[in-house]
Amino acid sequence: MVLLHIRKLFLIFGLMLATLAHAEVVPPDVLVKQITEETYVYVNQDPSLQKGDITKLVEWAEKSILNQFDFNRMTSLAVGKDWRQATPEQKKQLVAEFRRLLIRTFANAFVGIKKEQRMEYKPFKMNPDDQTVVVKTLIIKPGAKPLDVNFSVEKTNDGWKVFDVTLAGVSMITNYRDAFTQEIHTHGIDGLIKMLSDKNKQLDQKGKAS
Amino acid sequence: MQVLNKLNFRRWLAALALVATLSGCATSELSNPRDPWEGYNRGMFQVNEALDTVLIKPIAVTYDFIMPEPLRILVTNFFSNIGDVMIGVNDLLQGRAEQAFNDLGRVVINTTLGFGGLFDVAGNAGWYKSENDFGVTFGRWGVPPGPYFVLPILGPSDVRDTFGWAADIAASPLDLVLKDPTAYYTAWGVRFLNTRANLLPAEKIIEEAATDKYSYLRDAFMQNRLNLIYDGAPPGLDVENEPEQKVTSAPDDAKSTQQ
Numbered sequence: 001m002v003l004l005h006i007r008k009l010f011l012i013f014g015l016m017l018a019t020l021a022h023a024e025v026v027p028p029d030v031l032v033k034q035i036t037e038e039t040y041v042y043v044n045q046d047p048s049l050q051k052g053d054i055t056k057l058v059e060w061a062e063k064s065i066l067n068q069f070d071f072n073r074m075t076s077l078a079v080g081k082d083w084r085q086a087t088p089e090q091k092k093q094l095v096a097e098f099r100r101l102l103i104r105t106f107a108n109a110f111v112g113i114k115k116e117q118r119m120e121y122k123p124f125k126m127n128p129d130d131q132t133v134v135v136k137t138l139i140i141k142p143g144a145k146p147l148d149v150n151f152s153v154e155k156t157n158d159g160w161k162v163f164d165v166t167l168a169g170v171s172m173i174t175n176y177r178d179a180f181t182q183e184i185h186t187h188g189i190d191g192l193i194k195m196l197s198d199k200n201k202q203l204d205q206k207g208k209a210s
Numbered sequence: 211m212q213v214l215n216k217l218n219f220r221r222w223l224a225a226l227a228l229v230a231t232l233s234g235c236a237t238s239e240l241s242n243p244r245d246p247w248e249g250y251n252r253g254m255f256q257v258n259e260a261l262d263t264v265l266i267k268p269i270a271v272t273y274d275f276i277m278p279e280p281l282r283i284l285v286t287n288f289f290s291n292i293g294d295v296m297i298g299v300n301d302l303l304q305g306r307a308e309q310a311f312n313d314l315g316r317v318v319i320n321t322t323l324g325f326g327g328l329f330d331v332a333g334n335a336g337w338y339k340s341e342n343d344f345g346v347t348f349g350r351w352g353v354p355p356g357p358y359f360v361l362p363i364l365g366p367s368d369v370r371d372t373f374g375w376a377a378d379i380a381a382s383p384l385d386l387v388l389k390d391p392t393a394y395y396t397a398w399g400v401r402f403l404n405t406r407a408n409l410l411p412a413e414k415i416i417e418e419a420a421t422d423k424y425s426y427l428r429d430a431f432m433q434n435r436l437n438l439i440y441d442g443a444p445p446g447l448d449v450e451n452e453p454e455q456k457v458t459s460a461p462d463d464a465k466s467t468q469q
Binding site: 052101104105108109112136140142143144145146148166168169170171172174175176177178179180182183195196199203 | 242286428437
């Protein structure tokens, strides 16, 4: 317990230092390291999270790490070329609904990370004028094949932002594209908004029921 | 006579193609170009889902419940070690000597120091397990994947990987380890069950994430196979289909910071 607190303190100090040192822009690899380490520490300090309770994790993420994710870009990437035909209001709604679904998925994926699992960061190099980069990490789990987790990060006005996460080569964003395109072509953009919002409502109710 | 047979065969083929096309059209004219058999595939997917719900999953859940985790890891490791042999062979077939050294090295270490493969000693020492099979080898040799194809019981595949899978089974050294047919088939059964049980945690993520489980699993399968064939560096996202280049980054600003 004490050890955990010390670890947390170290982390906070580390983050403060990192913020001071990189007052202008946090490099993408450091950003990914911060996000993943913070999540790892947070998930492991609470036994209820280990049992799969994602509500707390989602609340925590909203306050801490989620502003490092670019949900606008994620949504446009998932929708694909039909994104252009959406009105600004439709775009706003799409982003809001897809964001809810994604956060839930991220939380489901990361809530089970156990202490004996650890993350390894692959060597990272980039050119100074790169606009998008991929930061590669590995989740090492005893007795299993390590899981490749890659973060696509993009330079924005507001620093580097994560816009895609792939697990074992499967993008958690573009994997939706076929399903979304199909829905748009049968029921239009509003159909997709409705589909996502129904899905979210259904998941919320299930969460309350259990 | 032979001509007649040929004609009949041709007619039969044409009929089959027609059925496949029609059922494909029935689902959607916009389906993934790599999934021309979507009609059949969705049907088989439903069958598999039903079979899983009533039979396979309950058994896997029971197995998961009665097998203590350490014991289950031993089972996983045992089959994983046998699997590593063919992973190494496939590495060699693909001309990846370094990877083969890692994967066959794992077999040597785990079979000896890991008590016949029950413990992943090599993995703990940093010789991580990798993934490879004949489907990947064929892909690296330039064989195209062909249409997506849902196999009975086993689920997502494509034409190339179905042949790959058959080659995997034929080449697996499991029959050398277990010579008695009963033991051999039991082992395949346990292996299948163990794999299914290991997938239980991932299942919840997919169930909650997917808006259409069929296409979610299909696209995940395709992306994952491509990733294996390109060894973790598949050709980038299809830029053509990207909605707007650099939606969020204002190019002007980015330029000014670089100057």
